[in-house]
Amino acid sequence: MIGVARSEPPVSPPLLALSGVSKSFGAVAALRDVRLDLYPGEIHALVGENGAGKSTLVKILAGAHPPDAGTLTLDGQPLVPAGPAHARAAGIAVIYQEPTLFPDLCVAENIFMGRQPQRSLRRIDTAAMRTRAGELFARLGVHLDPDRPARGLSIADQQLVEIAKALSFDARILVMDEPTAALSGVEVERLFGVARSVRDAGAAVLFISHRFDEVFALCQRITVMRDGHWVSTDPVDALTIEQLVRRMVGREVSSLYPKEDTTAAEPRLEVRGLTRQGVFADVSFTVHSGEIVALAGLVGAGRSEVIRAVFGIDRYDRGEVLVDGRRLAGGTTRAIAAGLALVPEDRRQQGLVMELSVARNATLPRRWSLSRLGLLTGAAERRSARTWTDRLRVKAARLGDPVWTLSGGNQQKLVLAKWLSTEPRVLIVDEPTRGIDVGTKAEVHRLLSRLAADGVAVLMVSSELPEVLGMADRVLVMHEGRLVAEIPRGRADQESVMLAATGADPR
Amino acid sequence: MTAVEATTARPARTSGGARLVNRVFLVRELGILLALGLLVAVTAIANPRFLGAQSIKDLLLGSTILAILAVGQAVVVITRNVDLSVGSILGLSAFATGSLFVASPGLPIPVAVLVGLVLGAICGAVNGGLIAAARVPALVVTLGTLYVFRGIDYRWAGGRQINAADMPDGFLRLGNDTVLGIPLLTLVAVVVLVVAGFYLRSYRGGRELYAIGSDPDAARLSGIPVGRRVFFAFVASGALAGLAGVLHAARFGTLDANAGINSELNVVAAVVVGGVAIFGGSGSVYGAALGAVLLTTIASALPVLGINPFWQRAAVGALILAAIGLDRALAIRVARRLRGRSSHG
Numbered sequence: 137m138i139g140v141a142r143s144e145p146p147v148s149p150p151l152l153a154l155s156g157v158s159k160s161f162g163a164v165a166a167l168r169d170v171r172l173d174l175y176p177g178e179i180h181a182l183v184g185e186n187g188a189g190k191s192t193l194v195k196i197l198a199g200a201h202p203p204d205a206g207t208l209t210l211d212g213q214p215l216v217p218a219g220p221a222h223a224r225a226a227g228i229a230v231i232y233q234e235p236t237l238f239p240d241l242c243v244a245e246n247i248f249m250g251r252q253p254q255r256s257l258r259r260i261d262t263a264a265m266r267t268r269a270g271e272l273f274a275r276l277g278v279h280l281d282p283d284r285p286a287r288g289l290s291i292a293d294q295q296l297v298e299i300a301k302a303l304s305f306d307a308r309i310l311v312m313d314e315p316t317a318a319l320s321g322v323e324v325e326r327l328f329g330v331a332r333s334v335r336d337a338g339a340a341v342l343f344i345s346h347r348f349d350e351v352f353a354l355c356q357r358i359t360v361m362r363d364g365h366w367v368s369t370d371p372v373d374a375l376t377i378e379q380l381v382r383r384m385v386g387r388e389v390s391s392l393y394p395k396e397d398t399t400a401a402e403p404r405l406e407v408r409g410l411t412r413q414g415v416f417a418d419v420s421f422t423v424h425s426g427e428i429v430a431l432a433g434l435v436g437a438g439r440s441e442v443i444r445a446v447f448g449i450d451r452y453d454r455g456e457v458l459v460d461g462r463r464l465a466g467g468t469t470r471a472i473a474a475g476l477a478l479v480p481e482d483r484r485q486q487g488l489v490m491e492l493s494v495a496r497n498a499t500l501p502r503r504w505s506l507s508r509l510g511l512l513t514g515a516a517e518r519r520s521a522r523t524w525t526d527r528l529r530v531k532a533a534r535l536g537d538p539v540w541t542l543s544g545g546n547q548q549k550l551v552l553a554k555w556l557s558t559e560p561r562v563l564i565v566d567e568p569t570r571g572i573d574v575g576t577k578a579e580v581h582r583l584l585s586r587l588a589a590d591g592v593a594v595l596m597v598s599s600e601l602p603e604v605l606g607m608a609d610r611v612l613v614m615h616e617g618r619l620v621a622e623i624p625r626g627r628a629d630q631e632s633v634m635l636a637a638t639g640a641d642p643r
Numbered sequence: 644m645t646a647v648e649a650t651t652a653r654p655a656r657t658s659g660g661a662r663l664v665n666r667v668f669l670v671r672e673l674g675i676l677l678a679l680g681l682l683v684a685v686t687a688i689a690n691p692r693f694l695g696a697q698s699i700k701d702l703l704l705g706s707t708i709l710a711i712l713a714v715g716q717a718v719v720v721i722t723r724n725v726d727l728s729v730g731s732i733l734g735l736s737a738f739a740t741g742s743l744f745v746a747s748p749g750l751p752i753p754v755a756v757l758v759g760l761v762l763g764a765i766c767g768a769v770n771g772g773l774i775a776a777a778r779v780p781a782l783v784v785t786l787g788t789l790y791v792f793r794g795i796d797y798r799w800a801g802g803r804q805i806n807a808a809d810m811p812d813g814f815l816r817l818g819n820d821t822v823l824g825i826p827l828l829t830l831v832a833v834v835v836l837v838v839a840g841f842y843l844r845s846y847r848g849g850r851e852l853y854a855i856g857s858d859p860d861a862a863r864l865s866g867i868p869v870g871r872r873v874f875f876a877f878v879a880s881g882a883l884a885g886l887a888g889v890l891h892a893a894r895f896g897t898l899d900a901n902a903g904i905n906s907e908l909n910v911v912a913a914v915v916v917g918g919v920a921i922f923g924g925s926g927s928v929y930g931a932a933l934g935a936v937l938l939t940t941i942a943s944a945l946p947v948l949g950i951n952p953f954w955q956r957a958a959v960g961a962l963i964l965a966a967i968g969l970d971r972a973l974a975i976r977v978a979r980r981l982r983g984r985s986s987h988g
Contacts, residue, residue, distance in 0.1 A: 240920075245854075
């Protein structure tokens, strides 16, 4: 076996070294004592589960967040990034998963913004700018018209523009945050060619990806992060995929998840061949009464998109959704009438009206049934709100208080209360415990479990593997818009789910 | 290496996209020019006197002040902001100019112009400073300063009126003189227009204004000093409104606290009709100035055509809707063609 913390630094000194870097947002520690060495002429992979702290690390490198503690050294000199412009001037270029271009401006201008070549009287030399953009694209081996506006470029082409930008100021450190997530096979190959040529020119590339095949094909060394901590750095040929997954997951499944055993009865929600062009394809599954089914997968695998389509928020191109055997026509109103309820992921944006009172929010979906002659009576509203907030133990000083005064966990419980009061037959929850504390988490889990025991069909999207494994009777795993695995409770463990989610082991 | 092979495999495409984009750019400003030509032609056929020297001079004089305001407004709108206080700044600057001449009749004219410009710039700096400091949308801040500046004007004027007799003849001539049949004021506006257009097109600072309007977050990430540039845009808009105030005083001679009242929406209308995207990032000051000329021409053409002047507002409204509709249609067409033509074949 290979030691966990072993790494063999190449002979030359590191180009960029991070040590002891920590960063917290409020009470949440995103990074704790993280280290990372990048050497010239290497492509270095950074892997970890969702929420392991990779994106925060990228933001620190980009100069967008200052670290709370720790040091960055570039060429042996200490570096304190004072902002994006400073990090860029130091030679660090970051390419985000969703590139940040100016859609109205032409491609050449996007590359040279703020550094346009000038001629007499400091006027911009448009011709030189165009020529140099053309040269950069030639070096990258792509055919992009420097004069076309950035609007309408595919994600792949936008990334190429960002890479051209990085080349234009001779970036020595190129950070790519999940660049391949939205690319097709050919585009990925082309991107790899570009990354290798950048490496061969002596730069260091930090490559963040969830796709193990890419990591092993492209990179020389792999750093694993978990829960904001550095776990290991190894040469790529010293690791197997299984070892990598174990290090990424690495924690014990706690007994926090009290799923009661229920016997699945008749099918409640059936989804057949649901397809939305370019987003998800041919998704079929059934959720029975009394069952909790988890939809697992990496961020961007299309899980939220599928449930949005099931609930009638987004249209779908093919397929059908059946509730209790009856076909559901589109639209959320019909979905709610058929007994569906959706607790969205972003409760601030989509789940609650922050300025309205607790009582108003709790009764919002039932404002018609609670009103008489079209008028909403305060008494009926309050009575119903009290019943449900008591049942879910929502802690609010007064029912008339605006929702934004509640804590995150209580807000989440209120969203649940709001939908449970409609007495749904199918409850869909998207990341039900994101950003709430452990105690509330257990309460939400207990609640979901009891609902299932009462005969509700629960479909849960969650990125937290322990939650998925603890709560679900069955785990459906999505990878790149497709359902790639269905794992029953008995066979589901961290490794089987992670392997399926990364597409490494399609069953 | 794969990259090099790919280069040799296919010759670089000629800039078809460039031609397309250029054409769209031309079409956008050409469209206004065409509408303007059509309107003038129809009106002239109905009444040939519409093309008389005096009538044209009135038309140009009438558009000048609106055009200067529109140039300043376009600079702000390009950064995805709006300045509703320009009418009040104009009023303040106009009354200040008049008061200055009442106090010291012998004052050189350039000094009066400078005072107007600086006063406007200060008002603009107040706008820009509030927006940057309070991080409040420009719409709200300038709606507030619209009333504040006008209130100061009212307090100052206090019902007084300054008449042409109070101002030196040289200054008033500035508002009426012509060079080769073109009013002097219009020439001032043309200079302002060309300078602004040149800066926005050929200087880094100008291009950064477009970048900010196109995507403020991306602008911040690429190290553009967003706050400073937006502040600058508001100072420029204020200074131009101040200049417009001086010209207003020279042209009309009679001044009270109501100069330029309710003109802000006219200015925004001119900018939108002129093809500057209301959400920033695209458009030009030339278009905005043309928009101002078109709106002014409509106002003077409708009575000539025997159309009830009450329809004038409806006509302006219809024009705004038509301009937005045209922009949308063009955007969809360009998007479709750019998408259809895959950049890699």
